[in-house]
Amino acid sequence: MVLADLRRTTLVQVIVRDNNVDQALKALKKKMQREGIFREMKLRKSYEKPSERKAREKAEAVRRARKLERKRLEREGF
DSSP, rough: OHHHHHSSOOOOOOOOOOTOOOOHHHHHHHHHHTHHEEEEHHHHHOOOOOOHHHHHHHHHHHHHHHHHHHHHHHHHHH
């Protein structure tokens, strides 16, 4: 079992104040987005072969590196 799978066991809670359910749902959605729960649900929806997982993670790393490089160049004014 991968250690990364065990990292998140926290509960996401929202307090409903003055029976304002819409505001509570909005806060819950924001917390779930921040915690990465929606992304996790999407990934766990179906089985992902280890080779596909490696390819996806590598592509994500390349995307992150390109984004960081773009931000660095933008910051330096090139």
